[in-house]
Amino acid sequence: MNRLISIFYWFSLGAVLCFITLPLIVVVAASLSPTSAVTLQPWEWTGRWYADLWSSRWLDPFLASVKIATVVAAISGVLGLFAAYAVVYERIPGSDALMSCLLSPLSVPQIVKGVAVVLFLSMIGLQGFLGTPALIAAHVVLALPFVTRMVATSLANFDANLDRAAQVLGASKLQRIRLVVLPMIKPGVLSGVTFAFIISFNNIPLSVFLVRPGDSTLPITVINYLEYSLDPVLAAVNVASMAFILAVIFLFEKIGGFSAQLHGGSK
Amino acid sequence: MNALDIELVSVSKSYASMAVVRDIDLAIPQGEFVSILGPSGCGKTTTLNMIAGFTAPSRGDIRIKGRSQVRVPPERRNIGLVFQNYALFPHMTVTENVAFGLKMKGVRREEAETTVKSALRSVHLEGMGKRYPRELSGGQQQRVALARAIAPRPSVLLLDEPLSNLDLKLREAMRIELKDIQQQLGMTFVYVTHDQEEAMAMSDRVVVMWQGAIAQEGQPAALYREPNSRFVADFIGKSNILAVASTATQAAHLELAVGDGLMLKARKTELSAAIRYCSIRPESIAVLPSGVGGNGFANLLNATVRRVVNLGAAFEIDADLGSDVRLHVLLRATRASVPPSVGDAIRLGIEDADIQPLSA
Numbered sequence: 014m015n016r017l018i019s020i021f022y023w024f025s026l027g028a029v030l031c032f033i034t035l036p037l038i039v040v041v042a043a044s045l046s047p048t049s050a051v052t053l054q055p056w057e058w059t060g061r062w063y064a065d066l067w068s069s070r071w072l073d074p075f076l077a078s079v080k081i082a083t084v085v086a087a088i089s090g091v092l093g094l095f096a097a098y099a100v101v102y103e104r105i106p107g108s109d110a111l112m113s114c115l116l117s118p119l120s121v122p123q124i125v126k127g128v129a130v131v132l133f134l135s136m137i138g139l140q141g142f143l144g145t146p147a148l149i150a151a152h153v154v155l156a157l158p159f160v161t162r163m164v165a166t167s168l169a170n171f172d173a174n175l176d177r178a179a180q181v182l183g184a185s186k187l188q189r190i191r192l193v194v195l196p197m198i199k200p201g202v203l204s205g206v207t208f209a210f211i212i213s214f215n216n217i218p219l220s221v222f223l224v225r226p227g228d229s230t231l232p233i234t235v236i237n238y239l240e241y242s243l244d245p246v247l248a249a250v251n252v253a254s255m256a257f258i259l260a261v262i263f264l265f266e267k268i269g270g271f272s273a274q275l276h277g278g279s280k
Numbered sequence: 281m282n283a284l285d286i287e288l289v290s291v292s293k294s295y296a297s298m299a300v301v302r303d304i305d306l307a308i309p310q311g312e313f314v315s316i317l318g319p320s321g322c323g324k325t326t327t328l329n330m331i332a333g334f335t336a337p338s339r340g341d342i343r344i345k346g347r348s349q350v351r352v353p354p355e356r357r358n359i360g361l362v363f364q365n366y367a368l369f370p371h372m373t374v375t376e377n378v379a380f381g382l383k384m385k386g387v388r389r390e391e392a393e394t395t396v397k398s399a400l401r402s403v404h405l406e407g408m409g410k411r412y413p414r415e416l417s418g419g420q421q422q423r424v425a426l427a428r429a430i431a432p433r434p435s436v437l438l439l440d441e442p443l444s445n446l447d448l449k450l451r452e453a454m455r456i457e458l459k460d461i462q463q464q465l466g467m468t469f470v471y472v473t474h475d476q477e478e479a480m481a482m483s484d485r486v487v488v489m490w491q492g493a494i495a496q497e498g499q500p501a502a503l504y505r506e507p508n509s510r511f512v513a514d515f516i517g518k519s520n521i522l523a524v525a526s527t528a529t530q531a532a533h534l535e536l537a538v539g540d541g542l543m544l545k546a547r548k549t550e551l552s553a554a555i556r557y558c559s560i561r562p563e564s565i566a567v568l569p570s571g572v573g574g575n576g577f578a579n580l581l582n583a584t585v586r587r588v589v590n591l592g593a594a595f596e597i598d599a600d601l602g603s604d605v606r607l608h609v610l611l612r613a614t615r616a617s618v619p620p621s622v623g624d625a626i627r628l629g630i631e632d633a634d635i636q637p638l639s640a
């Protein structure tokens with residue numbers, strides 16, 4: 014019986030790994046393909062598609078996406094932190110209802126949210142905000158529930174006795190937040206912020222309604238390009254942005270990362 | 281006359297309409313080691329939290345060094361607190377943990393360093409300053425928690441079951457250490473526990489709580505010798521508690537009728553309420569061979585041995601006195617003492633002063 018179970022989980026693990034890595038391998042191989050049709054010929058490869066990435070056609074949307082994702086991560090990080098703090102930690106009146114309210118955007122499909130943002134902007138006469146400001150606002154709405162949720166979880170795991178211990182030792186509320194609460198929930202906040210960054214950086218369904226021609230994000234540029242041609246440069250874009258996201262995750266991991274969550278603090 | 285460090289003046293606390301703490305009056309002089317002892321749920325932690333300032337009393341006043349604290353937040357009460365789960369800051373080293381209170385007080389760095397060193401020395405943790413709490417054993421963590429609490433020199437230290445997460449050996453060693461530290465510092469300790477041995481071993485005074493109220497308070501020995509209620513007699517140590525059917529006052533004694541028709545002679549006492557029970561400590565009963573001796577005892581009773589349990593240091597004898605009365609007797613195991621066997625007829629000698637009449 015045990016044997017059967019172990020065979021089963023090894024099999025599952027293998028299958029999951031295949032599902033995750035095979036498409037990646039295919040994309041990487043395609044990005045190295047020598048012909049302009051996407052083919053798989055591992056014995057012949059070229060890096061010339063990667064050279065194309067430095068053209069402003071790809072570099073500009075990339076920088077725009079990075080800029081938007083950074084601002085979105087910062088804003089939703091701060092807002093999510095305060096929202097979770099008020100709801101979970103201070104337990105302000107009606108906090109349970111507020112929490113569900115804060116998480117409610119999760120249940121609205123992104124397409125619907127995109128349309129809603131466009132309608133809202135035109136209703137209040139602010140079509141001029143389409144482009145970067147609207148993208149940032151919409152992505153924040155999208156990312157906020159995730160960030161709030163993650164900060165809330167780490168706050169819920171926070172031992173209230175630590176706060177009391179600091180308090181009897183003479184720490185004011187501000188000192189307690191700065192010296193005890195924040196360091197303890199840092200991993201939760203950082204993973205929330207990383208999530209927000211990735212959500213914004215990869216977003217298509219919302220952005221597609223909000224970009225202005227000539228001022229596009231990277232995923233939207235890829236989609237537009239795809240309508241006319243399918244060549245290895247797209248694969249190269251994908252590989253590059255994947256590498257970029259991995260670098261971002263690695264960076265945040267280094268600054269007091271997710272694995273530290275396991276033992277409740279960084280060394 | 282010592283100045284009073286803490287005073288509780290008819291302090292009560294209710295949640296919704298449930299009274300959790302009722303009318304507690306307590307005056308703790310400077311430098312005393314007081315234990316608040318009681319079963320789970322009797323309101324010990326609530327009382328401690330009111331002294332610390334985390335819980336506001338529903339009624340009554342709490343004074344520290346003569347000043348009312350009702351409006352003073354915990355961070356300005358100058359008290360120390362040691363938690364059952366230690367509550368060390370996991371992201372700080374031992375040194376940083378112990379220095380925290382000093383930093384909050386604005387103590388200069390060089391001065392703080394010396395204080396931290398001496399606090400760590402007094403809990404025998406020199407050289408551990410650079411470690412993180414997770415790199416320490418439970419006992420070491422509890423010592424750090426103690427050092428952290430005493431470093432800022434609070435006027436009182438509150439401890440809420442600080443040893444209950446440690447194993448028995450360590451707990452017993454820490455009892456002695458805690459008491460030593462308290463005496464060296466001359467600091468007032470208020471120690472909450474549900475372990476009567478712990479309270480007896482360390483305290484100058486024990487406050488027994490039951491159902492939110494003080495059942496009895498006094499020095500450990502006095503509480504043990506003269507419990508004033510069935511609850512206290514039973515909770516502190518082991519005792520034979522017998523229901524008293526009626527009492528009669530004689531010239532020299534108080535006669536208590538127990539079981540169906542057995543008379544016990546107790547010393548005359550003044551009890552305001554009617555006597556309903558009496559308590560006899562198992563070790564105060566003498567086991568005599570049948571037939572001879574034992575003239576010194578006010579009570580000399582024939583009994584049959586029903587069971588003998590060897591506890592190592594003593595034998596626990598279950599003696600049947602007839603008339604529906606059974607007594608547990610503790611016979612100290614010495615080289616000379618031969619325990620009776622099951623079925624033996626023995627005689628039990630009890631002095632009148634060892635029978636404690638109880639009214640509740």
Ligand SMILES: Nc1ncnc2c1ncn2[C@@H]1O[C@H](COP(=O)(O)OP(=O)(O)OP(=O)(O)O)[C@@H](O)[C@H]1O
Pocket residue numbers: 295300318319320321322323324325326327474
């Ligand atoms: N915030 C609260 N709301 C309602 N009831 C409470 C609250 N805090 C404590 N109680 C109740 O008050 C009573 C006393 O609780 P307390 O924690 O003081 O007991 P304790 O003597 O410390 O017990 P233990 O030895 O188990 O720690 C309990 O019956 C508990 O259920």
Ligand SMILES: [Mg+2]
Pocket residue numbers: 324325326440
């Ligand atoms: Mg308690």
